[in-house]
Amino acid sequence: MSETPLLSMRGIGKSFLGVPVLHGVDLTIEQGEVHALVGENGAGKSTLMKILAGVHSADAGTVELNTGESGGRMVSFTHPLQAQHAGVASVFQEFNLLPELSVAENVHLGREPRRRGLIDRRAMAERTAEVLADLGVEDLAPTAKVGSLSVAHQQITEIAKAVSQGADLICMDEPTAALADAEVELLYRLVRRLKERGVSVLYVSHRLKEIFDLCDRITVLKDGRLVQCADTADITPDDLVTAMVGRRIEAVFPERLEGTAAGEVRLEVRGGGNAWVDGIDLDVRAGEIVGLAGLQGSGRTEIAEAVFGIAPFTRGTVKVDGKPIRITRPRKAIGAGIALVTEDRKAQGLALRQSVRANARMVLDANARVHSRKRLNRIPGLLSSLDLVARGEDQEVRYLSGGNQQKVVVAKWLAAEPGVIVLDEPTRGIDVGAKHKLYSVIRELAAEGLAVLLIASELIEVIGLADRIVVLHDGRIAGELPGGATEQDVMAYATGRRAEESRPA
Amino acid sequence: MTRFRDLIAKAANPTGTVFILLALILVGVFAMNPGFFEGPSLMAFLKQAAPLVILAAGQYFVIVSGNFDLSVGALVGAQVVIAARLIDGEESRTLPVILAMIAFGVAVGLVNGLITTVLKVQSFITTLGMLLVLYGAIRLWTGGAPTGSLSEAFRQAGRFGIEDVPVLGQVPWALLIMIGLGAGAIALMRSRFGRVLMASGDNERAAALSGARVDAARTAAFVLSGLSATVAGILIGGYAGVSAQVGDGLEFTVITAVVLGGVVLGGGRGTVLAAMAGALTIEALFTLFNQMALPATLRPTVQGAILIAAVAYAARQRARPAPAPATPTATATATPS
Amino acid sequence: MKTQRLAAASVAALGLLLATGCTTDTPADTPDEETTAAESGDEWFVQADYDEQLAQRDIEPEGDPNTPWLQAIEPEWIDTTEYAKEGGDATLCFSNASVSNPWRVTGWITMQQQVEVLQESGQIGEFRVSDAGDDDDQQISDIQAFIDAGDCDSIIISPSTTATLTPAVEAACASGVPVVVFDRGVNTDCAVTFIHPIGGYAFGADAAEFLVDNLEPGSTVLALRILPGVDVLENRWAAAEQIFGDSELEILGNEFTGGDAAEIKNIVSQYLERGEVDGIWMDAGDGAVAAIEAFEDAGQPYPVMTGEDELSFMRKWEETGMTALAPVYSNFQWRTPVIAATMILAGEQVPSEWVLPQDPITEAELGDYLERNADMPSLHYAKFGGEDLPGFPDAWRDR
């Protein structure tokens, strides 16, 4: 590592609307190192990254950058453009790509190569091809329309964009959040490739495996403060988690509650299948939490959508509380007492400009069959039982934190008193406190005799909460494991390394 | 109690802008002509404002659900012409014709709604097309200029009222209808339908996944707009009789009114009360112009300037950052609805 | 950079101009100067025209009073033998500004009826029409299309706006076929004949004088106008302003109503709230009834009023017995152009400027006209002059 660090941020402070989110945080990144920035959601990772990217500007502190020819100098970015020019590129979770444009056009967006003042499309294509080749990506055509690409390829496009900006430092915010296993491998290759080329990477994540696989040093944030900065070699996963969460992993998941007992089968699927999943046999009993595990794209969400009638099963049978039913629309599912907490809260779960109350009522208002004065009156109680933190029921939900927004989503479904609840990534992107609240809520629901189908890409969640784990591979059920199984067992099925004997392949 | 809190909230948020503006304009009118606030002239004002207010309510439903209805002006015109031609002076036909008009209004709204929701044509285009179709079809049918005439009974609603009320003089039927429908509209927005409509305008996907019939709700909004145009037609026809130009350009006036009421084009924002207030504001503005004897040709200029200024102001209000830090609702247990 | 492009474009265009095989349809001479000066800009009042029109009202027109559409005031007959065409069956091409108001609708029906007669008699073969929907540019294209078609024996034009149609009409003249212009004029006399009633000044003056004669000095008058910027209408108001100017009457204001009954009623009601209105002057009859109702609803005595010969107004007038006058912008002028065209094609003489009579309908004639038009729709015009046409009355009644 070189003497002068590439980047050194000192005493960075930032607060939104008087709420401090960063207190005097320091961060130094060496030339060509892969530096992990970890911490639970809400710890301030994203804010720090966005300050670096010029999306937000810091209230306090200094940023010294030591890029390219220009020696070390103080910078404070007020626009992403400035950051880019200074050699700092960022890849955020929500992609900054235009589906209507080609890969090349996206890679060069805002910096189109020009000949005699005019856009030079050939150069654009060539340079894009070069960059992709550099990154060892062979299977992506510069002319391809981004809207038609897989998540992985879109992310590659993003990274190519960063590289083509001649960035010395590339910040990646939860880059693997939406990637399948194979794709994660690809990303690993990319990051290592970048490192070889002397590019530094700020790797924002809370996936321990990746951090230990990839990173040289780790900076840990908690509640907006710098907790620790150490070489990966000098720290164990457990310590790291402790540093992040302040408690050990075993303590993370609440015990199942007294008197929780698996009862009648409430949701039964036999030979369920459609264009995305096939041969699904599934039983979820009252009081039972069934985990759906599997890699991204293995069909987890597709099963949830099929059960809920968004993309219905086209074959097989479904029974709810023993009654056969063809669920063709969400309305039907809701009528049958099924609830779905969707993966993408903002896009699918909430009307952000409406009040907490309006959102919490939405399911009751939308479905005559579940609407009742009694249930309406339960809503305030529900909200407070979820420890919702809001200025009042009239506050617009967009002003709430991710965790509290998720609580509103859960509340709107519980208001309908469902018999079966499907939770798709219920804890994605919410702070640790809210996570734990949700964990215990899930337990309570089971105790109250609901059938819970839990989908989570964080295996640990499924393992920690589920009574049974159904593992999917490539759209089919690869196998079933008892709760508390090891990650290895699950991965064995998930990656298709092991297929269940009982099932003819 | 809740209602009172709601009112406070309304005055505070951008939608409140319109009430302030309305107040200012009325003050202006008063300054020009104190007589304006005497019962009779006030009643007269409300009588001629009623149709636009009702149209605004109708347009509100469409806009708040994330669409436009550019066809209302043409529809109002069509309705009046239809009434004149079908009634043709026969008192006895009044009721059946009114029923026919209502049916027609519903039909037009239904077509707008279905084309927009089922065929996925942007409402701007759908209703623009409908505007052309109605404009042409109605003239095709009457050979270019309205024929026939309205019955006395038909004209009651728009023209007359309860006579000799102390202080007020005549209380116009139009006013009562306006209040009635206005209350209805507010009630409707507080009903499950209204909430679904609002949610659909804000986040159609989330609404649909909550089991809302988004397309049905939006179509219903167009139908309501068609109905409001029908009522407006009945009132305007009743108020002033038939003329070839009835309804011309009303669509823009009414959209202006709704937006002035702080309702955001694109949906999910604003209250129907404010939208109707917006309509009143426009009418009050025209009255003010008249009182000031502002040269007729200059009025559009002033109107345009005020429109842009008001909307810009509201936009600024809305852009203001989120309210102060949050505290648990454990305490806040207001009853729903 | 945009300018560069335009420059480039115009250069290209110019180059093409110079290129051979390029045809231009505008005659080089620019429009007649002083009329342009008169029409253009802010001043609508031309003393000379004003005096002429007021004078023409008292001149006995030549021709049979029973066929006013064939009468002419001080005609200057010109020879048209050069246009004479053998064997009738002529193709007439009519470029109509629009049928966007009841007055034009009524006239248009009358014209069609007249055409049928002439087709029966074999004088007209095809009668080709294009309607510009009040769009000047559209009408220019329409006229262009007639010229290019080349098979029009005569082109009849009812311009949608005076000045703007001038070049197109000149082009039509230049194409060699006889051109007949009616209703609004254009700033060129290239047409064989220009047919019109006396005009806007006369209309406005008739109305204004009536109010002056029938109102006490000091009385208040409200002027209701349709649109700004339309010459025929502006002339009406300009004349009225002259006459009011010399009178004791107080003009409360002049408002634009777009001819919308509701708008008219609003405005009148608001004036009534603020004080007495003794007289109403209108530049066109549309929505006149709404104005009267405003008085009824406000419980005010009927004003002295001038509207137009639109039946709705005249019926209300009779019903209320108010003091009123129906100035006329002779609707029967719609018959004349087709007749004129056939005359020209027959080589008969026609007046170079064919000024039709334009007599307001007074209280005395009211009953008579109402009776003649008893079963006509309310937006029909009393002096439509089609009573003797075969289609009468159905064509006008059942549109």
Added chain:
Amino acid sequence: MTLLAPERDRAGRRPARRLSTTALIYLALVGVLALGGAAVALDGGNLFATANLVDMLTRTSLTGFLAIGMTFVILCRSLDLSVGYVAALSSLVAATTMDGQPGNIPVAIGLVLLVSGLIGAANGAFVTVLGVNPFIATLGTGLILKGYLDTQYKGPAGDVPAVFQQFGYTRIAFIPVSTVVMLVLAAAAVWFLRSTRTGHHMYAVGGDVDVARMSGIRTKGVLLAAHVLCAMFAGVAGLLLAARFGTGSAEAYTNLYELDAIAAVVLGGTLLLGGRGGVAGTVAGVAILAVLDTVFNVMQVDPFAKDVLRGAVIITAVALYARRQLDRTARRPRFTLEGRLR
């Protein structure tokens, strides 16, 4: 890698599909021409007689100018309802400035472009700086201009020298110069959108403002530019009006040109929501409307029936495009028929 494999062919296929949208519209144009021609033929006429061709082309030029300009703003997910008024004002500015003197023509043109450009800038500022919804902002501007026109000009004013009237009346063979100029400007606009940054960025701004901004595009500048260009094209339309009228006319605004233009743009396959489409399609859209008008004219269709037909055509066309959009979100299936058999 298995997951990535299928991407390649889709990636390959997509650009082809995107092209075909414009292609489809020209196909539609051909279709309309064919149907129109047939209909006219049955009516005993010939749609392709010189006279009718001239008529068609002439009709394209005015709407053409307005629609090309409108394309820019719509691509940016904006709108301009004031173009009719801008055109009217421009015609007056041009005519009064020229005032019969051929020498004044360059000045007049410059002035028109300046004035219209400024109005466009104002529109842009209302939308970008004041954050007023474009529908309202430009509606407001329109009203403001209307008031000015009605107050300032009581009807036609100014006098256009014969030389400049050529712009409105001259033709090469059967092609009017105005149409040629329109096509030249259209070509220029296509080139502008494709080859200049500002133009290229309009797609980005219309596609997703935030992405554009994050990519370092000065989105407000782009949107402003779009509005300025749109207004300037309206200015050119005004010049054409002046040339054809031989004078300036305030009344021109009564014809709701803005709605025609928007209709043409949408008919040309440009998404009203921005980010997709182009001027090439717009020209076709304009042509389709012009053909319809001519056909109606030749066939002596009742003027009111024209409106009905126009309305119907517009809705139908857009409905057809919408159909094509529907599959864009579709996920690629894993289990096809043999999956069903299992």
